[in-house]
């Protein structure tokens with residue numbers, strides 16, 4: 563399908579710093595909820611600014627439905643942005659905040675009224691027209707900001723961490739509402755977050771970024787189930803990450819054992835990274851699983867117990883189970899071949915198999931034992 567926006571070979575640098583984006587390509591699909599996900603500073607906001615027209619690339623082109631818009635000023639693009647701090651006008655009431663853009667454009671009063679009320683209906687704020695911004699809750703302000711953006715009928719709505727100021731419960735509610743709103747409106751949303759759960763919950767497509775480079779593009783399920791590399795595996799959800807060797811098709815060695823997997827097509831003896839999700843590990847009596855671990859910690863998480871087991875080589879295994887196992891117990895672990903996800907290990911330019919692409923909050927490897935991403 564034809565993308566609504568295309569960034570083609572774009573380079574952006576601020577001042578004399580190294581480029582934030584270098585020869586960067588990205589297509590945004592029309593009518594979809596696309597999320598840019600990555601750690602702080604990876605360039606997410608810069609991509610939004612490029613689409614909105616607040617930043618001009620030093621090289622490369624931007625297209626809107628095949629039309630070149632690289633030099634088009636922001637007010638001539640069919641794009642609106644909802645900012646993190648909402649940027650509402652404190653001295654105006656809800657109605658006037660939403661009406662602002664229409665008034666600037668000199669729309670007739672009757673039309674302003676109709677469009678504002680439509681937008682407020684969309685975000686469930688009818689009846690709040692005369693409230694002032696300081697009389698609203700965080701979630702209501704958020705909705706005003708969205709109403710103000712959609713009242714201009716943009717073809718693309720850009721949302722820069724719009725939920726980050728909300729508490730956990732409200733945030734979850736707004737995630738649900740935003741998702742529904744996008745479906746109702748059918749316009750293209752480009753959403754920025756560094757919260758992986760949020761990205762997985764809301765998006766049609768997730769673009770995982772690190773240091774200005776796309777690590778993976780896919781549906782939330784693809785990103786979660788089949789991370790393209792170590793960075794994505796660590797950044798998305800909790801996982802067990804081991805270094806291994808692909809012996810031959812369907813046979814991978816890690817933690818001193820050989821396991822049957824469903825992966826093939828790797829060169830013989832290829833160094834790989836292996837991911838196992840904690841919820842795919844089943845606890846069985848010691849000696850009856852694929853390997854034994856000793857449970858060293860357990861934490862009740864509401865729906866499951868989160869336990870850490872240590873294997874005979876010192877490898878740490880994060881396990882989610884509805885069954886509680888006391889600390890100190892030796893248990894077996896079992897998992898299906900398709901729970902093993904094998905990824906090629908990427909060789910860094912300096913020749914080492916580096917871990918530098920790990921997110922800032924990833925755990926460091928401890929004394930050569932396999933890393934445990936949390």
Ligand SMILES: Nc1ncnc2c1ncn2[C@@H]1O[C@H](COP(=O)(O)OP(=O)(O)OP(=O)(O)O)[C@@H](O)[C@H]1O
Nearest residue numbers: 576577582600601602603604605606607608609756
């Ligand atoms: N106006 C600017 N002047 C100089 N450097 C900038 C400017 N805007 C962004 N940067 C730098 O560019 C890099 C990418 O910033 P950007 O805001 O795109 O990242 P981000 O992924 O959105 O991060 P965050 O999640 O922290 O907002 C950062 O190193 C940032 O410090």
